Amino acid sequence: MSGWSHFGHDADMGVRADGGTQEEVFEQMALGMTALITDPAGVAALEDVEITCEAPSTELLLVDWLNALVYEMAVRRMLFGRFAVKLDGTRLQGVASGERVDVHRHQPVVEVKGATYTALKFHRRDDGRWEAQCILDV
Amino acid sequence: MDRNLLIRESGFRWRIEPKGPMRVPGILYADESLIDGMDVKVHEQLSNVAMLPGIVSAAYAMPDAHWGYGFPIGGVAAFDPDAGGVVSAGGVGFDISCGVRTLLTGLPCAAIEPLKQRLADGLCRDIPAGVGSEGSISLDEQQMDAMLAGGARWAVEQGWGRAADLERIEEAGRAQGADPAQVSDRAKRRQRDEMGTLGSGNHYLEVQRVAEITEPAVASAFGLKLDDVVISIHCGSRGLGHQIGTEFLRDMAIAAAEYGIALPDRELACAPVSSPLGQRYLGAMRAGINCALANREIVTHLTRKTVMRLLPDATLDLLFDVSHNTCKEEWHVVDGRRMRLFVHRKGATRAFGPGHPELPAAVRDVGQPVLIGGSMGTASYVLVGTEKGEALSWSSACHGAGRAMSRHQATRTWGGRQLVRELAGRGILIRSPSMRGVAEEAPGAYKDVGRVVDVADAAGLARKVARLEPLICIKG
Numbered sequence: 001m002s003g004w005s006h007f008g009h010d011a012d013m014g015v016r017a018d019g020g021t022q023e024e025v026f027e028q029m030a031l032g033m034t035a036l037i038t039d040p041a042g043v044a045a046l047e048d049v050e051i052t053c054e055a056p057s058t059e060l061l062l063v064d065w066l067n068a069l070v071y072e073m074a075v076r077r078m079l080f081g082r083f084a085v086k087l088d089g090t091r092l093q094g095v096a097s098g099e100r101v102d103v104h105r106h107q108p109v110v111e112v113k114g115a116t117y118t119a120l121k122f123h124r125r126d127d128g129r130w131e132a133q134c135i136l137d138v
Numbered sequence: 139m140d141r142n143l144l145i146r147e148s149g150f151r152w153r154i155e156p157k158g159p160m161r162v163p164g165i166l167y168a169d170e171s172l173i174d175g176m177d178v179k180v181h182e183q184l185s186n187v188a189m190l191p192g193i194v195s196a197a198y199a200m201p202d203a204h205w206g207y208g209f210p211i212g213g214v215a216a217f218d219p220d221a222g223g224v225v226s227a228g229g230v231g232f233d234i235s236c237g238v239r240t241l242l243t244g245l246p247c248a249a250i251e252p253l254k255q256r257l258a259d260g261l262c263r264d265i266p267a268g269v270g271s272e273g274s275i276s277l278d279e280q281q282m283d284a285m286l287a288g289g290a291r292w293a294v295e296q297g298w299g300r301a302a303d304l305e306r307i308e309e310a311g312r313a314q315g316a317d318p319a320q321v322s323d324r325a326k327r328r329q330r331d332e333m334g335t336l337g338s339g340n341h342y343l344e345v346q347r348v349a350e351i352t353e354p355a356v357a358s359a360f361g362l363k364l365d366d367v368v369i370s371i372h373c374g375s376r377g378l379g380h381q382i383g384t385e386f387l388r389d390m391a392i393a394a395a396e397y398g399i400a401l402p403d404r405e406l407a408c409a410p411v412s413s414p415l416g417q418r419y420l421g422a423m424r425a426g427i428n429c430a431l432a433n434r435e436i437v438t439h440l441t442r443k444t445v446m447r448l449l450p451d452a453t454l455d456l457l458f459d460v461s462h463n464t465c466k467e468e469w470h471v472v473d474g475r476r477m478r479l480f481v482h483r484k485g486a487t488r489a490f491g492p493g494h495p496e497l498p499a500a501v502r503d504v505g506q507p508v509l510i511g512g513s514m515g516t517a518s519y520v521l522v523g524t525e526k527g528e529a530l531s532w533s534s535a536c537h538g539a540g541r542a543m544s545r546h547q548a549t550r551t552w553g554g555r556q557l558v559r560e561l562a563g564r565g566i567l568i569r570s571p572s573m574r575g576v577a578e579e580a581p582g583a584y585k586d587v588g589r590v591v592d593v594a595d596a597a598g599l600a601r602k603v604a605r606l607e608p609l610i611c612i613k614g
Contacts, residue, residue, distance in 0.1 A: 006546050007546070008543075008544025008546045008547055009205060009544055010177055010204040010206070010211070010540070010541050012207070012545075013546065060391075060392075063388070064388070070384075071324060071381065071384075074328050074377045074380075075328055077270045077272070100270075101269060101270030103269070103271075103571045103572075107571070107572050107573065107574060108269035108270060108338075108571070108572055109269075109338070109572050109574045109575045109578060110269065110545075110575060110578070111269050111337060111338045111339065113232040113233055113380040113383075114232045114380050114381075114383055114384040115384075116207040116208075116405050117207070117208075117228075117387065117391060117405040117407070118206075118207035118208060118403060118405040120404065135207055137207065137231070137232045137233075138338075138339050
């Protein structure tokens with residue numbers, strides 16, 4: 001069962017996720033980021049936004065993916081609650097599904113300013129599952 | 139942090155001995171209790187900063203230092219461009235030129251007391267704050283570039299602000315050397331509808347009472363009177379700054395190897411000041427500073443309109459505007475020699491002492507106002523820069539309390555509505571679009587700002603002038 005969790009940082013927030021595949025980890029990290037802002041279950045998947053990124057390593061690709069979502073949320077005034085990711089090496093094609101922010105319904109907590117490289121990890125655990133973590137500046 | 143990791147040089151100054159790749163020592167300004175409360179990550183991050191090429195004298199941590207990303211928050215470091223010194227996107231952070239400004243109302247507390255609810259509602263209605271909020275100003279391409287080149291001066295020219303404000307802003311309201319062409323289309327797109335917005339997180343607009351004056355002569359020069367009302371605004375360069383930070387962090391992290399820079403932490407992403415990438419970042423980052431200055435000027439304009447509708451006698455003159463996430467080219471004295479340095483302050487405030495030539499005439503004799511933001515429900519402070527600060531920390535002081543508890547832990551400890559009720563019981567009105575946001579910003583989640591300020595004062599970084607207590611807080 002894939003999942004995400006939050007961990008504390010003095011100033012900001014950390015997101016950690018695991019999954020059976022790298023794709024699942026990318027999707028779970030995105031859900032974990034949304035959960036910093038609002039309950040992902042309360043975001044209706046009314047509109048799809050396509051996202052493509054490419055980076056020299058999987059860790060950097062994770063930061064690029066999260067930052068691409070931060071950008072789309074900011075310029076579209078949207079929140080995303082569902083994600084689908086396909087990887088081809090370190091090239092990512094993703095779809096983020098969501099809706100426009102409704103302040104009263106979503107009660108958004110914070111804007112994410114960006115994903116950082118501090119404490120950034122993306123690795124395969126001994127049990128064969130994939131795990132990642134990243135600190136987000138809020 | 140274990141005190142045994144440090145050498146105590148004097149009462150409030152602690153040293154990390156240079157080890158391994160560290161080029162200079164780390165210096166922390168704190169007392170025993172602040173050191174005990176600091177995460178050991180501050181030690182690690184300050185040591186990492188001390189490894190960067192061209193660093194001069196020491197990597198400094200202010201009394202409010204805490205675990206950041208790359209630099210500790212409350213970190214100060216200067217680099218010599220003629221010795222391979224670097225400029226670091228990680229040393230400035232995402233919220234370029236985030237800062238605080240304070241307006242004087244010239245009115246006593248009693249004058250606003252009967253109107254407090256209406257004032258809180260009016261400010262909440264008129265100042266866009268929180269996730270998804272948009273400003274009433276939308277900029278086209280030409281206007282965007284003019285704003286990025288002109289800063290608060292541009293805002294004043296557009297009719298959003300007063301000309302007299304400009305001399306009360308660092309660099310007279312406009313960062314020199316801004317190059318809008320180095321700011322990506324994505325960064326500009328992100329900013330298009332965000333001018334004149336507060337943002338979220340720890341950003342706020344606060345109506346405050348001058349609760350205590352500790353340096354009467356300086357307070358008088360600043361126009362601060364006991365029991366008067368002031369208004370403080372804490373916000374930054376919004377989406378544009380965040381996007382510049384994101385893009386240059388990536389470029390610098392990848393390019394570091396080409397420049398022969400071994401990064402102890404990728405978040406310290408940097409490039410030599412003299413390199414093309416370093417110069418591009420400086421041009422973009424200075425445009426980001428101008429965006430923050432223009433943004434605070436527009437928020438000030440909106441604030442004045444709202445306040446003057448209810449309180450037509452309010453003067454609303456700007457006391458000062460300080461930025462606390464910047465890299466600035468400055469002249470400093472090193473071993474008796476004047477040197478041009480690139481001073482990074484990440485969660486630290488510039489604090490020029492009396493007589494500094496860059497200070498406006500109105501405050502030059504006493505020193506620069508240093509504005510220290512609290513969190514809602516806690517006090518804020520006005521300090522003044524000292525002559526000693528130049529030798530202690532490149533004329534830098536703390537910027538706020540710093541978190542004592544993660545956001546995660548805060549939401550498990552407090553409820554937003556309960557906090558709003560408790561603060562209302564103490565006469566503090568909170569307005570926020572998000573109750574979970576209020577919980578994350580609970581006053582108890584921050585360190586004791588009074589202790590941080592006392593240590594900054596005792597260490598000689600800046601002198602305490604006045605304490606401000608909140609009456610109304612508009613949270614992003």
